Amino acid sequence: MQRVTIAQVAERAGVSTATVSRVLSRRGQVSAAVERKVRRAADDLGYQVNVIARALRNSRTDTVGMVVPSITNPFFTSLVESVEHALGKEGKELFLCDARSDPRIEARRLASLAARNVDGIIVSPSHGVDSRPAVQQTADRLPLVQLDRFVDGTTTDWVGVDDVAAMRQVMDHLHDGGARSAAFIGSLMTHSSTEQRFAGFRRRAEELGIEVKPDQVLLGDYSVEWGEAAVARLIAEGGLPDALVCADDLIALGATRACRAHGFAVPQQVQVTGYDDIEFSRLAEPALTTVHQPRDRIAAEAVRLLAAASLAKDAERGPHARISLVPTLVVRDSTRAAQAPPDRV
Amino acid sequence: MQRVTIAQVAERAGVSTATVSRVLSRRGQVSAAVERKVRRAADDLGYQVNVIARALRNSRTDTVGMVVPSITNPFFTSLVESVEHALGKEGKELFLCDARSDPRIEARRLASLAARNVDGIIVSPSHGVDSRPAVQQTADRLPLVQLDRFVDGTTTDWVGVDDVAAMRQVMDHLHDGGARSAAFIGSLMTHSSTEQRFAGFRRRAEELGIEVKPDQVLLGDYSVEWGEAAVARLIAEGGLPDALVCADDLIALGATRACRAHGFAVPQQVQVTGYDDIEFSRLAEPALTTVHQPRDRIAAEAVRLLAAASLAKDAERGPHARISLVPTLVVRDSTRAAQAPPDRV
DNA sequence: CACCTCAATGCAATCGATTACAGCTGAGTT
């Protein structure tokens, strides 16, 4: 299907393939007259480089691979968009893979990307432990940056946000709104984001004297359904605390919905917070208070690290960077205003 | 970075590269003893094929390219997921590109995919007219299937749903719910889906005697913001009709929100319908009545067509297929039950 | 005029896997 080759262009222009290559890739010196002839011939024939052949020769593909746990999670989708944008500025393209939250599929994707000679890989690992072998092995072969989530005990670059700091803001805000007890709804502790967020939650709750009953830490997965189920369980097992702190927006949307379905007013009776600031958190009823992640910054840093790693090569692979950006709390209507209502204090 | 080559495996196993290749790609006959030696050597060295080199030789990449107008639109995201799944069954991978709804970016993506020797391309064109040159040109070089949307006047395979039939269901349902007037909120007529949906809307409205004022056909883009803006405009310019028929769910979500913000009850005072059945349409308040697209079927058909086209090659490129699947109406709470309330009739 | 410099260009090797063709070996045939 790929018809026109550099040889045909060379023949038509009456020069050698070397010259054509030099003209088309702007390297080496070529006289103006020849350059014109070559360009002319290339245009006439509708020549397009064969990226595959070039990649084989150069072992560079100008392509970066990205693996995310789930492409249907709006947070990752918008992260992907940011990454693609950042890469575009460097003339690179993105090869996107969905791991379906399964470390085995993830491992296959990583291997396949490596076999395709991508210049680097950006991955948000599906599992804090089980993802390790594949991630580590891939990182040994080519530049790799972990994004948002990370695998325990791997030594690669990482970019994400400071979950602990974010949770502190969330808890302070809830406390200001009068919350004196709270539940945490997250995913199983199988990936770093839940772990970190829970750690931040627990620490600040303790400092503020917010009560967290042991059976009010519920772990499932990042989905609306789980948010609904978790709230149903809380209600069945003794009622809701003052606040529901959710590990992501999907859970929070489900939780809010379940609260209202069971007749609990949000935020009057229960405050709810999310995490990620996906587009729909703004549209929910009530609009969700959540933590905004600086996606463009995250993406830009990841791309920068990757570029740096490509240059450094095997040589002086210095210590790996862990870039932690500061997220911001977005206060909307699922939590109460700063001044605690007098009847609660 | 790619270290282990077939030559190294060959040396370690004490055979030629040809034999290694034969073992690893399961072609040609090789004695059991040699096969064992080779596999052993390959494992020891951690050999992985270089997909690039193989692709250059075979001019097949086992990769399919997909271009969508916007990766942040949940409808396309889930379509992508379905396609990836369908491809996975055939051992193929997906190279995903976002056109940002810009035909120029789209053209670049298509060219780049072609240069990468993908085996085929699945595209949902951004623009009904401006996307034509690039799509047609790409289709001339390799197998291409249009999905969901299509470009006017191109001759390629297409898979999508019967928008007109879907709109008939929507209108019948609204009519049953008592609607005697309606507005249409869509995108500019720059892509086929809005065109088709509007055509179906208008025709059935006429047949049912539902009034559609000329200035109540509002065209913007597929976004929540536009849905909100359109409703604001309708209210400012003389009030809402009985029903708002939206060309996609994002618009419908925005429209619903705006209605409620302006004090109009949905569905008691205004019925609202969407299109696509994205996940959040279920979560909205009230849950959105919408048209469900059979995404897995669409994806499966597209992949099938692509495979068929790859086999047929340039040879007997028969007439192109246009596969139109039947979508289903999903009735939720943003429309009224079948029996029209007596006070409306 | 002999000799040197340097820009322009071509030749041919290279990236790694695949495969047509040829060569070899040994079992089976007559």
Next chain:
DNA sequence: AACTCAGCTGTAATCGATTGCATTGAGGTG
């Protein structure tokens, strides 16, 4: 014993672009 043939295996060409090295020739210098 000579011959056939199938089954293995190796040699080398190939895919298309890039690039180190060699070659050419124009212009410059003493």
